[in-house]
Amino acid sequence: MVAEQRATDILISAEDLALGYPGSAAFPGTTGGGTNVIEHVDLKVRRGAIVSLIGPSGCGKSTLLKAIAGLVAPTGGTIRVGGTTPSEAARRRQVGMVLQDATLLPWKSALDNAGFLLSLAAPELGRAEIRRRAGENLRLVGLEGAEGKLPRQLSGGMKQRVAIARALTLSPEILLLDEPFGALDAITREEMSYLLLEIWERTQKTIVLVTHSIDEAVLLCSDVHVMGARPARIIERVTVPLPYPRDQHSFEDARFRETEAVLREHLLASHGRAHAPQRAANQGAANRGAA
Numbered sequence: 001m002v003a004e005q006r007a008t009d010i011l012i013s014a015e016d017l018a019l020g021y022p023g024s025a026a027f028p029g030t031t032g033g034g035t036n037v038i039e040h041v042d043l044k045v046r047r048g049a050i051v052s053l054i055g056p057s058g059c060g061k062s063t064l065l066k067a068i069a070g071l072v073a074p075t076g077g078t079i080r081v082g083g084t085t086p087s088e089a090a091r092r093r094q095v096g097m098v099l100q101d102a103t104l105l106p107w108k109s110a111l112d113n114a115g116f117l118l119s120l121a122a123p124e125l126g127r128a129e130i131r132r133r134a135g136e137n138l139r140l141v142g143l144e145g146a147e148g149k150l151p152r153q154l155s156g157g158m159k160q161r162v163a164i165a166r167a168l169t170l171s172p173e174i175l176l177l178d179e180p181f182g183a184l185d186a187i188t189r190e191e192m193s194y195l196l197l198e199i200w201e202r203t204q205k206t207i208v209l210v211t212h213s214i215d216e217a218v219l220l221c222s223d224v225h226v227m228g229a230r231p232a233r234i235i236e237r238v239t240v241p242l243p244y245p246r247d248q249h250s251f252e253d254a255r256f257r258e259t260e261a262v263l264r265e266h267l268l269a270s271h272g273r274a275h276a277p278q279r280a281a282n283q284g285a286a287n288r289g290a291a
């Protein structure tokens with residue numbers, strides 16, 4: 001019974017997953033006709049967790065995120081989202097995605113942009129209901145009063161808030177965030193991290209975040225999956241030993257700095273710049289033992 005409960009707690013799982021693109025560069029030693037960019041990826045994400053994927057540029061983080069969203073089909077292994085295939089989960093609107101570029105429609109108001117994906121996915125709900133839901137999510141991301149503004153009247157941070165509201169308006173169980181704050185200045189970026197923590201605490205969504213920022217990963221996540229390249233695989237899972245709720249004081253916690261240092265060492269190793277020293281190896285062994 002306990003084992004059954006544990007199994008259903010896993011919302012996203014990948015086993016020996018391989019992903020590739022027809023015609024992409026062949027990495028030595030890969031299968032799948034030499035076009036795999038990711039191989040042997042095992043991943044488990046618990047329902048309601050925030051986890052991140054970090055790793056060198058081009059290692060396949062976005063590709064893995066796209067596979068969870070049902071946009072890239074596996075060339076090997078399996079991937080399940082909410083007990084079904086990723087494309088079926090997407091069809092059921094279980095997955096919402098936010099990219100680095102907000103990609104708002106310039107002629108639509110913040111309110112209509114926030115409702116846009118739902119209006120495509122479920123037009124039968126009617127304009128008034130879609131606008132009501134969009135308005136609710138604009139309030140959740142702190143944009144009450146900006147409903148009528150056009151994208152050109154919004155700052156970069158506000159546009160990303162609209163993009164998050166647009167994803168939330170689909171009422172997905174899972175939010176996939178691909179470098180959502182990558183184009184923002186440092187302070188706005190930090191504010192957006194606190195906003196994301198607040199949204200997560202209020203909605204209990206399962207969140208998978210791709211980020212290049214170690215700070216952001218440690219502040220937000222319960223687990224950080226470090227990817228290596230060529231072909232990509234997850235080389236370490238680091239658990240962040242900080243309790244929630246987290247806020248600006250979390251940065252002052254010694255455990256924050258320790259986890260950051262461990263992740264930095266793994267990242268250097270994944271870039272081929274250094275061997276992960278013993279401290280990182282010890283933490284890795286502890287994490288694997290806990291898994």
Ligand SMILES: Nc1ncnc2c1ncn2[C@@H]1O[C@H](COP(=O)(O)OP(=O)(O)OP(=O)(O)O)[C@@H](O)[C@H]1O
Binds near residue numbers: 022025056060061062
């Ligand atoms: N549509 C595509 N067709 C062919 N190859 C692709 C395609 N998209 C990505 N790739 C290749 O797949 C590999 C992984 O790319 P991906 O964008 O997933 O990496 P990433 O880790 O997210 O990179 P970054 O951190 O720079 O955003 C790269 O070698 C890239 O060139």
